[in-house]
Amino acid sequence: MTEPTREMDTVQRLHVMAAGVRGARVAERILPAPFEEVWEAMAALDFLPDLQRVWVLRTDGDRIEALARSRYGFRAHLRGFRRPGWCWLQSRFLIVGLAAAPAPGGTGTRIALTGGVRIPTRAAVVPFGTLRELTSAGDRLATRLER
Numbered sequence: 001m002t003e004p005t006r007e008m009d010t011v012q013r014l015h016v017m018a019a020g021v022r023g024a025r026v027a028e029r030i031l032p033a034p035f036e037e038v039w040e041a042m043a044a045l046d047f048l049p050d051l052q053r054v055w056v057l058r059t060d061g062d063r064i065e066a067l068a069r070s071r072y073g074f075r076a077h078l079r080g081f082r083r084p085g086w087c088w089l090q091s092r093f094l095i096v097g098l099a100a101a102p103a104p105g106g107t108g109t110r111i112a113l114t115g116g117v118r119i120p121t122r123a124a125v126v127p128f129g130t131l132r133e134l135t136s137a138g139d140r141l142a143t144r145l146e147r
Contacts, residue, residue: 010085011112014099017088018114021095023127027134028112030103033145038109039085039100047141048096049133064089093118095125113137 008016011028018024031038041047045054045066052071056064062083068076068091078096080089087098097114113134116125 009101009110010099011101011110013086014097014112014114017097020123021114022122022124023119023130024095024114024116024125025127025131025134026112026114027131027138028110029138029142030108030110031142031145032108035085035100035102035109038111038141038145041141041144042098042100042111043082043087045087045096045098047137047144049136049140068094090118092120111138111141 015026018026045051045068048054050070050072051068053069055067057067058065059082062081064078064080064082064087066078066089068078070076074093076091076094078089078091078094080087080096082089085100087096089096095115095118097112099112101110103110115134116127116130118125
């Protein structure tokens with residue numbers, strides 16, 4: 001007898017992706033707002049504290065290419081995928097992962113964030129301070145949605 005399979009939601013998928021990146025951490029929380037509203041704010045990418053500005057250069061279906069400038073002046077040419085509830089971007093030196101899914105029982109939206117400074121040529125991020133930054137990003141998003 002085979003076990004029934006259950007499809008993963010985007011938040012669970014982000015945990016799986018982060019598990020494959022050494023040093024990656026995931027910040028997860030539930031925001032008391034509808035999925036559509038939360039994802040619209042997340043997809044803009046401008047709530048991430050380390051990124052001062054993000055320019056979307058092009059999109060092709062669910063593929064996205066963007067240029068980001070950090071508050072410290074560093075630039076990153078990011079490539080990846082963005083679809084409702086899911087965004088995974090990476091450059092030579094940066095990884096950004098975002099996920100959102102309706103929370104159980106209609107209590108809002110579950111979000112999960114991962115990412116950080118990437119070690120070039122390796123599936124690893126520098127783990128120092130990343131959880132603090134991801135938590136801060138979640139706080140900024142929550143504050144934005146409260147307004």
